Amino acid sequence: xxxxxxxxxxxxxxxxxxxxxxxxxxxxxxxxxxxxxxxxxxxxxxxxxxxxxxxxxxxxxxxxxxxxxxxxxxxxxxxxxxxxxxxxxxxxxxxxxxxxxxxxxxxxxxxxxxxxxxxxxxxxxxxxxxxxxxxxxxxxxxxxxxxxxxxxxxxxxxxxxxxxxxxxxxxxxxxxxxxxxxxxxxxxxxxxxxxxxxxxxxxxxxxxxxxxxxxxxxxxxxxxxxxxxxxxxxxxxxxxxxxxxxxxxxxxxxxxxxxxxxxxxxxxxxxxxxxxxxxxxxxx
Amino acid sequence: xxxxxxxxxxxxxxxxxxxxxxxxxxxxxxxxxxxxxxxxxxxxxxxxxxxxxxxxxxxxxxxxxxxxxxxxxxxxxxxxxxxxxxxxxxxxxxxxxxxxxxxxxxxxxxxxxxxxxxxxxxxxxxxxxxxxxxxxxxxxxxxxxxxxxxxxxxxxxxxxxxxxxxxxxxxxxxxxxxxxxxxxxxxxxxxxxxxxxxxxxxxxxxxxxxxxxxxxxxxxxxxxxxxxxxxxxxxxxxxxxxxxxxxxxxxxxxxxxxxxxxxxxxxxxxxxxxxxxxxxxxxxxxxxxxxxxxxxxxxxxxxxxxxxxxx
Numbered sequence: 001x002x003x004x005x006x007x008x009x010x011x012x013x014x015x016x017x018x019x020x021x022x023x024x025x026x027x028x029x030x031x032x033x034x035x036x037x038x039x040x041x042x043x044x045x046x047x048x049x050x051x052x053x054x055x056x057x058x059x060x061x062x063x064x065x066x067x068x069x070x071x072x073x074x075x076x077x078x079x080x081x082x083x084x085x086x087x088x089x090x091x092x093x094x095x096x097x098x099x100x101x102x103x104x105x106x107x108x109x110x111x112x113x114x115x116x117x118x119x120x121x122x123x124x125x126x127x128x129x130x131x132x133x134x135x136x137x138x139x140x141x142x143x144x145x146x147x148x149x150x151x152x153x154x155x156x157x158x159x160x161x162x163x164x165x166x167x168x169x170x171x172x173x174x175x176x177x178x179x180x181x182x183x184x185x186x187x188x189x190x191x192x193x194x195x196x197x198x199x200x201x202x203x204x205x206x207x208x209x210x211x212x213x214x215x216x217x218x219x220x221x222x223x224x225x226x227x228x229x230x231x232x233x234x235x236x237x238x239x240x241x242x243x244x245x246x247x248x249x250x251x252x253x254x255x256x257x258x259x260x261x262x263x264x265x266x267x268x269x270x271x272x273x274x275x276x277x278x279x280x281x282x283x284x
Numbered sequence: 285x286x287x288x289x290x291x292x293x294x295x296x297x298x299x300x301x302x303x304x305x306x307x308x309x310x311x312x313x314x315x316x317x318x319x320x321x322x323x324x325x326x327x328x329x330x331x332x333x334x335x336x337x338x339x340x341x342x343x344x345x346x347x348x349x350x351x352x353x354x355x356x357x358x359x360x361x362x363x364x365x366x367x368x369x370x371x372x373x374x375x376x377x378x379x380x381x382x383x384x385x386x387x388x389x390x391x392x393x394x395x396x397x398x399x400x401x402x403x404x405x406x407x408x409x410x411x412x413x414x415x416x417x418x419x420x421x422x423x424x425x426x427x428x429x430x431x432x433x434x435x436x437x438x439x440x441x442x443x444x445x446x447x448x449x450x451x452x453x454x455x456x457x458x459x460x461x462x463x464x465x466x467x468x469x470x471x472x473x474x475x476x477x478x479x480x481x482x483x484x485x486x487x488x489x490x491x492x493x494x495x496x497x498x499x500x501x502x503x504x505x506x507x508x509x510x511x512x513x514x515x516x517x518x519x520x521x522x523x524x525x526x527x528x529x530x531x532x533x534x535x536x537x538x539x540x541x542x543x544x545x546x547x548x549x550x551x552x553x554x555x556x557x558x559x560x561x562x563x564x565x566x567x568x569x570x571x572x573x574x575x576x577x578x579x580x581x582x583x584x585x586x587x588x589x590x591x592x593x594x595x
Contacts, residue, residue: 119574153464154464172570
């Protein structure tokens with residue numbers, strides 16, 4: 001157990017991540033905060049992106065963890081894909097969004113949740129990137145791996161110069177290539193299926209999504225991640241979320257965390273349903 | 285089973301299997317929602333998908349009841365003279381090795397060498413209702429794969445699908461196409477943990493002994509079998525894997541299972557050869573519960589309805 005420093009923490013986060021209780025509070029607060037932070041947030045984005053004059057490291061490897069950055073008080077920290085900067089939805093996108101019954105957020109209704117996680121479906125980018133659990137980058141020649149503690153998912157980003165595929169088949173993780181632009185590592189992904197949302201609030205991911213992730217290692221302990229969603233089928237404009245900081249956790253190792261359907265029932269029973277059953281009605 | 289029945293002598297079987305399911309390639313693409321047609325672009329395409337289909341078909345396994353020629357199986361491993369490479373990286377694939385006629389490829393954990401079970405182990409084994417093999421009964425299968433539960437070693441090691449080894453400082457990473465699993469083997473000299481929490485993959489450390497890379501794993505849960513036939517795995521299972529890269533294109537893998545709670549002696553399976561597939565890349569293959577239902581309906585159940593133990 002000593003090796004697995006992340007276990008307890010990871011599980012705790014899992015509990016909290018799926019607890020509508022936490023989110024119903026945040027939903028309430030976030031409504032008020034939203035107005036305040038909306039402009040502040042968008043103004044903040046370029047500020048974070050201020051380039052240092054020094055050369056940044058091109059080694060992104062390590063175990064990373066996102067924390068509440070304090071920019072959205074009361075709102076959960078899963079704002080790497082930031083609802084507050086979302087452009088207007090297309091009619092198709094709106095329909096999908098309205099049909100989604102998230103487990104959390106202001107639209108959550110106890111007993112009606114249909115998050116894919118409830119049946120242990122795989123997650124995928126960008127949703128996977130915003131889950132507040134440890135994840136690791138490993139770089140080898142020609143490839144970067146990302147390992148996510150949640151769902152024990154791994155993903156490959158090809159860095160051998162290959163282009164994105166022309167006609168990829170839709171998949172949970174998509175097909176990703178990466179390249180360096182100065183100090184920024186740019187990951188592009190296509191070929192995503194529409195079975196998982198872009199976030200946890202029900203914002204759609206369509207097969208037309210072109211996802212861009214921009215990474216900069218601001219200093220030894222800090223990785224900046226920015227998620228840019230270009231999905232004309234769902235969104236009327238490109239959805240540019242503000243950069244999000246991740247902290248290096250040099251002593252952590254990714255623990256085993258599978259979503260197993262046989263365990264899920266117990267989990268629902270013990271954790272999700274008791275909290276979700278009664279108190280998910282958005283408080284006014 | 286084994287879609288990759290290119291080895292001579294087994295084509296008859298594979299054709300027979302194919303005729304049950306129809307033309308295997310297009311069908312498997314159409315019926316495997318969790319295995320996207322992306323395979324077509326990847327080099328692994330037909331074999332992996334077909335294997336996926338057939339792996340769960342009891343029909344193919346009915347033939348495993350043919351008694352093997354144990355002698356020929358154990359004595360076959362080539363003995364190299366020169367020092368072997370310590371670089372195990374690459375995409376590997378096991379094929380039917382032909383030394384056990386009638387046995388499908390998935391014999392890395394070889395039932396023919398299983399020691400007697402303890403009473404406890406026997407009870408567990410008897411309770412298991414595998415999807416394949418001699419004990420399979422259509423409609424009663426309870427393989428955890430049917431619920432998309434994670435696989436784990438040693439079972440994941442015997443599945444006849446592409447897998448990859450990547451070595452980085454302090455760790456050996458193994459990636460398995462089936463279920464998109466990955467596991468890490470610590471090579472930084474750390475000992476096995478004293479009191480690990482049971483998990484699907486266990487906790488693995490590895491070291492070199494001469495030309496052999498030895499992986500030891502403990503800390504398993506008992507929710508998965510060691511193979512596809514219902515042989516139990518428990519929290520006291522101590523798994524040893526021995527790897528040698530016999531030549532550039534050949535990896536030898538030997539699986540040794542110790543579990544006094546289940547088996548009266550260590551279960552030492554004969555080494556199994558894996559072939560390097562330099563042009564392959566692992567495709568995305570998740571087990572998805574929603575898609576699994578369609579898959580059962582269209583692929584597994586129709587096959588399962590056929591007699592599971594026709595001789």
